[in-house]
Amino acid sequence: MADDLTNEQLYDQVRWDEIVWRRARELGISRRAFLRLLAASGAALALDPWRGPRAFAQEPLVVKPTPPHLFVDFGSNKEMRWENMARQGYTVPNEMFFVRNHSRTQRIDPLTWRLRIEGSGVRRPLDLTYDVIRAMPHVTVTRYVECAGNGRSFFEERYNQRAQGTQWKLGAIGVAEWSGVRLREVLERAGLKDTARDVMPVGLDDLQVRRPMSIQKALADDTLVVTAMNGEPLPPDHGFPVRILVPGWIGIANIKWVGRIEVSETPLYSAWNTTSYVMIGPSYQLQPPARGPVLSTQNIKSAFELAWPAELRAGRHTIRGRAWSPAAPIARVEVSLDREITWQTARLVGPNIAAAWARFEFEWDARPGTYSLRARATDAAGNRQPAAVPFNEQGYLYNAVIGHPVTVQ
Incomplete structure (x- = not known):
């Protein structure tokens, strides 16, 4: 088969197309009519027998409003913009x-x-x-x-x-x-x-x-x-x-x-x-029937409550973020303002729940320039964000320390 079904998005699309084609045949729609439907709207759900042939046009990929100031738009997937969490409590609305x-x-x-x-x-x-x-x-x-x-x-x-x-x-x-x-x-x-x-x-x-x-x-x-x-x-x-x-x-x-x-x-x-949500790459071995080690548990990560990239005015700021681990509460978050030459320990504030997250903050007297802010979390079980993680084809479990670009004017 020519399609590379280790590709998560391609796999979803291939299986989706198979379902649509089968439903088209079940409903007696010709190939030409089927292709016209796809060309007009990508109308996979138009053929859904539970909702009828006209349902698709009225149904969005996602039901709730997803305005661009709150989400990065990936079609049926919507990524939360972290800068909005700076004004929120412990949970995400x-x-x-x-x-x-x-x-x-x-x-x-x-x-x-x-x-x-x-x-x-x-x-x-x-x-x-x-x-x-x-x-x-x-x-x-x-x-x-x-x-x-x-x-x-x-x-x-x-x-x-x-x-x-x-x-x-x-x-x-x-x-x-x-x-x-x-x-x-x-x-x-x-x-x-x-x-x-x-x-x-x-x-x-x-x-x-x-x-x-x-x-x-x-x-x-x-x-x-x-x-x-x-x-x-x-x-x-x-x-x-x-x-x-x-x-x-x-x-x-x-x-x-x-x-x-x-x-x-x-x-x-x-x-x-077996095919997706497994680790495939030069650092991973086959584990039949899976194409690589099967994923289950998540890993420790952290993020700043800042836009990407962020812009700040020169002066004193309280920079906030969140860190999370599936294994234990967060024990420590270190931050670096100089590309990991030096590290300082941030303050943990509020609830600190395992398999949820902890909020952290630190003060920064920001001077004009360009910066790459880094956060490195450690949990109570001793797990710490690494400097690097091996590449895997499907892009899972990236939890290395990340440089967050910030410009101070």
Whole structure:
């Protein structure tokens, strides 16, 4: 096959086109009419049998407003602009939270929606309605969700080689208060077996994005079937009616628009843990059936609450930022104003939650010139941002220290 399906974006597009072509045939649309539709609008969703042939024209890729002062526009993906977090509290408001879609935001009717629990790892498959899930005991946790490709654009800056996929800087992350039912309680209702090994939520998007997790992770206290975000019903762009929260794991594990959960006594695989979301490159070995080491846990990072690039007036400033780690609370953030010749320790302020983040700040008497501000975070488990990370083709897990360009006038 000529297509390189190790390319995350190309993979999504190829699978999308296959689905559209199949639906075109099912609906009896000719090749010529099919191509006219694509030429007119790229109308994949126009052929969605659940919404009818005229739905696409009225449906945007993302539902919520994504104005350019809040987001960097990557089509169906929207990157948060960090400078806006300087005026915010600990969590990211829903209207500012980044969006990562493999196709487009789904609109699902909660009255007809069902969550199916099935597979060899449960004794009694069952369907749960939205009302039933809403009536189950809920817990609330504060955690981040972060795309595995957050920071991807910096591979090209360091290696002069562009990694595949959306060229995020550092805004493909957000912390929210997530409320929902513990996943283990949902699985127990279906008679979870002691022999269960893997759990795989499946989304109701057009690609049916799905990715397995270990039974141990599925049973963790903070792995949730989420119904609410920051005290509001889960917005469509973030997975309504329910999504899965898998704290500390890469964003793809936090499946949106979940309609089915497979529980298995044997290992589960999907394209999202064999072809994509694996490490492919000269520093990584094949791990069949995956094309490289399979990603699960995120890594430690930090970012300044500044525009990219930033411009400041000469004088005294309080520079703020945030640091996060899946493993432990943040222990220390060091900053450098002179390209890592010297480092100073920033102050940590406010809450400091593992698998969420800590805010930091420092004072800077800024003089005219051009600067490259650096932040280097260390967590309580001893993990520290490295000076460099090896290149991988799909651009995952870039967490090296980054130079943030600042001009002082």
